[in-house]
Amino acid sequence: MKEKLQYFPITSFSVVMGLTGLTIAFGKFYHLQWLPKIFYDISIFTVLGLFVTFIVLYGLKLANYPDEVSKDFHHRIRINFFSTISISLLLLSIAFYTYYPLLSIVLWWAGVILHTVFMFKTISFWIQHNFEIQHFNPAWFIPVVGNILIPVSGVEYAPVIFSFFFFAAGFFFWIILFTIFLYRAVFHAQLPEKFIPTFFILLAPPAVGFISYMRIAASWDALSVFMLFMAYFFVVLLITMYKSFTKLRFFMSWWAFTFPLAAVTIASAVAFQVTHFAGFKIIAWIMIVATIIAVGIVAWNTYLQARKGEICVNED
Numbered sequence: 603m604k605e606k607l608q609y610f611p612i613t614s615f616s617v618v619m620g621l622t623g624l625t626i627a628f629g630k631f632y633h634l635q636w637l638p639k640i641f642y643d644i645s646i647f648t649v650l651g652l653f654v655t656f657i658v659l660y661g662l663k664l665a666n667y668p669d670e671v672s673k674d675f676h677h678r679i680r681i682n683f684f685s686t687i688s689i690s691l692l693l694l695s696i697a698f699y700t701y702y703p704l705l706s707i708v709l710w711w712a713g714v715i716l717h718t719v720f721m722f723k724t725i726s727f728w729i730q731h732n733f734e735i736q737h738f739n740p741a742w743f744i745p746v747v748g749n750i751l752i753p754v755s756g757v758e759y760a761p762v763i764f765s766f767f768f769f770a771a772g773f774f775f776w777i778i779l780f781t782i783f784l785y786r787a788v789f790h791a792q793l794p795e796k797f798i799p800t801f802f803i804l805l806a807p808p809a810v811g812f813i814s815y816m817r818i819a820a821s822w823d824a825l826s827v828f829m830l831f832m833a834y835f836f837v838v839l840l841i842t843m844y845k846s847f848t849k850l851r852f853f854m855s856w857w858a859f860t861f862p863l864a865a866v867t868i869a870s871a872v873a874f875q876v877t878h879f880a881g882f883k884i885i886a887w888i889m890i891v892a893t894i895i896a897v898g899i900v901a902w903n904t905y906l907q908a909r910k911g912e913i914c915v916n917e918d
Contacts, residue, residue, distance in 0.1 A: 608667045610659050611913075612674050613854050615686035617904070618656060620860025621649045622693035624897055627867045627890055629697060634871060636887075646697050653690055660687075678737050681727055685745035688717030692751045699755050710759050714752055714768075721745050721771075738786045739793055740803040740858075746775035747807045753814045765818055769811075776807040796853045798846055805840070805862035808832035809869040822876050830873055833866050834885075852903040854913065860900060863893040 625645040631637040664671045674680045691713030698706040724745040749772030753765030783804075787793075793800070812829040819826070840847075850856075870886035873879070907913050 607659065607663055608670055610663045611854060612660070612680055612683045612686070613857075614656050614660075615653075615690050616683065616854070616857040616861070618649060618653045618690040619686055619693060620857050620864065620897060620900070621645070621652065622690060622697055623861040623864030623868070624893055625649050625697045626693065627864050627871070627893065629700065630868050630871045631886075631890065633700070634875065642701075646701060649697070650694060653694060657687075676727075678731070678733065679739070679741060681724055682741045682744050685717060685720045685724065685748050688713050688720055689744065689748045689751060691716065692748075692755075696751075696755050699758070706755060707759055710755050714756070717745075717748060717752070721749065735782075735786050735790050738782055739797045740783060740800040741797070742783075743776070743779055743803050743807060747772050747779070747810075750776070750807060750810045750814045753818050754810075757817050762818060765814075769814055769818060772807070772814075773811060776811065780804070780807075795850060796855055798850060799853070799855045799858040801840060801843070801846070802859045802862045804836045805833055806865045808836070809862065809865035812869045813865070813872055816872055816876065830869055833869055837866060837889075852907060854904070854907075856900045856903065859896045860893065863889060863896055867893055 625642065628637060628641040628645050632639050632642045660671075675684060691709050695706045695710035695713055698709065749768040752768040752772075753762075756765045756768070808829040812826055812833065815821075815826050815829065867886055867889035870882050870889055874882035874886060904913070
């Protein structure tokens, strides 16, 4: 048991991200009267309990094995996943926005403060260390593009100009990092099998960017439509690449499939709410079914891997 705690992975918080994304989608569908409230109720407290469990476990790892946590924080790949903790807080804030506003405010401020620290620490780490192009993978989007989540509930808890700061930083790094990613994917060796599921992270920035922009500007304009349709473009692109995903061995990185699918689901529901165009409703339903299936498959494989003792092992 001690060895399992020693190697408890920081990537575990991507599980919380995926499940919270689905929870927010259930909440959106409930408010649009597309689904009963029971799905939202069960999901929101399940994911909160899971987050608290992971925080306790990683806290125990920090207390008992600080060198292992330090190793994670100075690892070229794993450092990017520390922001999944702060992003989980921000997502939980969004999930509790209408359910329990006071808790939502606390979660949002905790998420903003922690995410700001992780973001600047990670960018500093990138600048101060020498990286080769093969070190790059879509997980690099997490600490900086995660900024785009802050305005979703932040417009209610702080001046709008505060939200614009984080939106601008996230949008800027989305463009920059996507350029690097495309160069890496086209002109260099393929990503290792373990990181191929992280291709789905490409869906999240435009989908969340659309939702965030609608919260800040409340405007169905060229920029909002651009981001929404870029999300759809990446959905179609990944569908055409399905052969890259069908023969993969299971890794915890499969959870990268889940939150981006949920983000596109929520973006489609918001688009329908704004335009009342039936096509967006159809897409939202297709995407939530795809998200539920993805979560089910990944959760089942996580359970099987845990039974085999293949989780919480030395990844080095």
